[in-house]
Amino acid sequence: xxxxxxxxxxxxxxxxxxxxxxxxxxxxxxxxxxxxxxxxxxxxxxxxxxxxxxxxxxxxxxxxxxxxxxxxxxxxxxxxxxxxxxxxxxxxxxxxxxxxxxxxxxxxxxxxxxxxxxxxxxxxxxxxxxxxxxxxxxxxxxxxxxxxxxxxxxxxxxxxxxxxxxxxxxxxxxxxxxxxxxxxxxxxxxxxxxxxxxxxxxxxxxxxxxxxxxxxxxxxxxxxxxxxxxxxxxxxxxxxxxxxxxxxxxxxxxxxxxxxxxxxxxxxxxxxxxxxxxxxxxxxxxxxxxxxxxxx
Numbered sequence: 001x002x003x004x005x006x007x008x009x010x011x012x013x014x015x016x017x018x019x020x021x022x023x024x025x026x027x028x029x030x031x032x033x034x035x036x037x038x039x040x041x042x043x044x045x046x047x048x049x050x051x052x053x054x055x056x057x058x059x060x061x062x063x064x065x066x067x068x069x070x071x072x073x074x075x076x077x078x079x080x081x082x083x084x085x086x087x088x089x090x091x092x093x094x095x096x097x098x099x100x101x102x103x104x105x106x107x108x109x110x111x112x113x114x115x116x117x118x119x120x121x122x123x124x125x126x127x128x129x130x131x132x133x134x135x136x137x138x139x140x141x142x143x144x145x146x147x148x149x150x151x152x153x154x155x156x157x158x159x160x161x162x163x164x165x166x167x168x169x170x171x172x173x174x175x176x177x178x179x180x181x182x183x184x185x186x187x188x189x190x191x192x193x194x195x196x197x198x199x200x201x202x203x204x205x206x207x208x209x210x211x212x213x214x215x216x217x218x219x220x221x222x223x224x225x226x227x228x229x230x231x232x233x234x235x236x237x238x239x240x241x242x243x244x245x246x247x248x249x250x251x252x253x254x255x256x257x258x259x260x261x262x263x264x265x266x267x268x269x270x271x272x273x274x275x276x277x278x279x280x281x282x283x284x285x286x287x288x289x290x291x292x293x294x295x296x
Contacts, residue, residue: 104194
């Protein structure tokens with residue numbers, strides 16, 4: 001039998017387990033407050049500084065393709081209700097530090113009665129008289145110059161299928177099996193020298209628009225893909241802009257592309273790299289500016 005001394009010695013020599021420190025209770029209010037502050041910071045940055053934008057349609061080809069991601073700055077024209085990241089049904093006409101976009105600027109606009117952003121180009125400013133005849137803009141009774149350029153050979157992919165209904169007869173295949181869309185290109189140059197490429201490859205109703213005086217505080221906007229753009233030439237009932245749009249509907253200016261995907265990506269991140277259109281990253285969305293000749 002173990003006597004009392006042996007039992008006491010065993011008790012002394014046995015290591016003692018350290019006491020488990022008591023955990024402080026989670027401060028759920030602080031956690032929630034941190035998340036709310038972070039969310040407000042993101043919304044504030046998107047509403048007042050810049051936000052990412054995704055191109056879902058072909059209306060701004062050739063400069064913007066379906067699958068392009070870009071940055072839109074919110075401050076160049078001041079701020080208004082459409083600058084806010086989340087658009088509400090009620091909208092006002094207020095503007096803070098408002099500035100008027102220039103000819104050729106690519107802008108974000110929220111059409112009346114809708115809550116989605118459109119992206120279009122400024123082709124008419126307040127007080128201008130504008131008309132479209134056979135696809136050519138007549139601005140203040142003078143045709144806006146258009147010059148034909150070499151066709152653009154755009155690779156066909158899932159985001160740009162070049163289907164026969166939209167681009168009849170423009171899709172072709174080369175010897176190695178790769179397919180391209182041969183897009184007819186014109187370069188349009190505005191009175192301030194802003195120059196950019198457009199596509200106008202077929203006759204359609206939007207090729208003509210009656211002479212209109214743009215009211216004060218309004219802009220006339222058009223897509224660069226003139227045959228496939230619901231813009232100021234198209235009525236609101238046809239998802240267009242219904243004529244000149246108020247400056248309070250302009251939510252920002254397109255700045256540059258961040259990256260572009262060809263539509264082959266899936267939820268698997270490993271497919272994203274192969275879907276990248278690497279040649280498009282970083283491209284500026286500001287128009288070129290041509291030196292205008294002084295008339296004698």
